[in-house]
Amino acid sequence: MERMYRQYAVPLLSFCLKHTGGDRQWAEDVVQETLLRAWRNTGLQDGEGKSLMPWLATVARRIVIDDRRARSARPQEVNPEPLEFVPADDQWEPLLRSMVVADALQSLSPAHREVLVETVLRDRSVNQAAEALGIPVGTVKSRVYYAVRALKIALEERGVER
Incomplete structure (x- = not known):
């Protein structure tokens, strides 16, 4: 041998x-x-x-x-642990997010909510939003600032991360 x-x-x-x-x-x-x-x-x-x-x-x-x-x-063997953290294409995630955002918007004061609707959802400038709401531009700027802060807190309370 x-x-x-x-x-x-x-x-x-x-x-x-x-x-x-x-x-x-x-x-x-x-x-x-x-x-x-x-x-x-x-x-x-x-x-x-x-x-x-x-x-x-x-x-x-x-x-x-x-x-x-x-x-x-036979299929190649893999460790299943990393697969637990792989993001999957989830059709429900956008719907759930929009529901949570809508709920968080409802928790804001009417003045903050309407200023966000005008500037963010309707995609209007601060000047256009001020004209549509019939309030001064400075007030719109101030309300947007505080509305965004309040919305951020409301979303964090509902478990939404950035």
Whole structure:
């Protein structure tokens, strides 16, 4: 067995590296399994002028094929822990957020709510909102500032993060 290893291990490893796509660890495993099968096959002997390399190469090639089939037959194993934190496309999330925001808006004073409706929801400038509400521009600016702060607190109370 020692003589067989010295004579065939290096060329067999080279052969296996080509068949495993350069995966050295896999190739070494195939060489080991091939030589183990040769050792178990007691009738196998290196006769005069007769090389065992063709037999060893055939066995190694079949081991690689079997390994490939086994890998493709079962799914790759993964640790499920990271998958718990992968965001999924959730159709309900936007709806729930809008419901929470609507509820938080209802908790604001009417003056704060109407100024946010004009500036944020209707996408009006401060000047346009002041004109629509019939109040001074400075009052709109002040109300928007305090309304946004109050809305932020209301959303935090409802568990909504930024």
